[in-house]
Amino acid sequence: MKVFSSPSGGLFLVWTLMIHLVLCGVYASDGIENCKVLSNSVSEQKVLTRLAPLTHKNITAESKSKNGDESYKYVFQVCGDAGNVPGAGVIQMDMKAKEKKVTVIGTYYATKAFGGSDWVMLIYKNGDKYDSHCSSEKRTAIIMISCNRKTDMGELEVVLEERERTNDCFYLFELDSSAVCPALESKMGTGSILLIIGVCLLAVYLIGGFLYQRLIVGAKGMEQFPNYAFWVEFGNLTADGCDFVCRSRNREDSPAYRRGPTEPVEEEPEERDDHLLPM
Template sequence: MQKWKIFGKNFTVSNKGLTYFIGICSSPNNLANNTAIIQKENNSSYVLGKLDQVNFVRGDNWILLTYRNGDPYKNICNNSIRSASIMFVCGQNTTDPTVLQAHTDTDQHCDYMFELQVSEMCPAVEKNKKLSGGAIFLIIFFSIAIAYLVIGAVFMHIKHGARGLEHIPNFEMWRKLGNSAADGCDFCCRCERSSPRAGYFLDESGPDMRDDDILSP
């Protein structure tokens, strides 16, 4: 909570003729008696909770901060001690607390509940990632290729009555190019090598000694 922008700030909210002074981990109006929330009605004021009596509960997407040890009720609510809770939720309206529950003439709740939106509780929104140069190139390349094939196929069908693979524009050129590429790969990647056959071989660098052996007496 210390990293929140609202940490240590004070808020004032009015509801049904009552005014509330709320401190977020601080005393409203710079009071020095650990007061956290004050309720004012006409000329009367009541402490709803103090900073030295705090309960903190955290949920998946909310935080409940409860201030206890407020002023006691008189002749109502079984003379219990006042307490007030603040529900922190995700939101951008960080300046206007909402009164969810209070003790009034028409609402006989003995505990008080406020809601305050906190922008820091909202999940981080990922910024739009820009496309890389390679992605843009691929998009343009495939767009042109698809347009080339579609428009070319329609043209070949209407103009020349093409059928089957003949719909491919410049089909003969692409076939020859594919065959040339296949021959090149075959030449570069060929593993077998021709080897000389078994038997005699002619050595033209010198005389054939076999004839001399046959002709000698």
């Protein structure tokens, strides 16, 4: 049984499989789909997509007690295995313990996400149970991610471990990132954009034309200007058109305002009428 009817058909199938593999790799590299939103809310899923640039990255923080008896290291990952612990979104490692005990604070299989214009609150629930605090309920991690355009991903800070309640205890973390910042609106209008494009095109025309005339054609002097003959003729035609429009006929001064001749008028001889007087 032949799989391919022709070599071209087999090549087409191979390329199709390669494209599918590439596309699958692109979609899988996102990592956001690993988070399981507890409420199956579409809005929460959209909030998670804002955190896509932070996926596949272990973000760490350290915390020590005032007397130095306790020292912990925290590892956080967006929708991924923090510290390579399967299902763990945030883990705690006891640095004082001999075997460095690892505690899962929250899992990304139980995720909640809320967001505003410049912040996102990520909640991982269903962590390991407390031993004696908080009625032995499961731990919860809250990560507050705030907008900071100066950094792609800042340092993770441990703000609070609330474990003195009877229930609803939590670990609170803070993180700065430009990933949750709102998109900047362009302040340039359509006219400004068109003007910039026009200036760029003009610069390309002048520089490219100059180099072509000088290096390829071998022109010298003013002839290095691109399309020099055309622009010279264009200037002359423009001048002729302006002359035709603005000076289409000779205008004569109105008779009321016509000036007299500038040449001096010869004085006529004075007529004598003495012969008319009686003698």
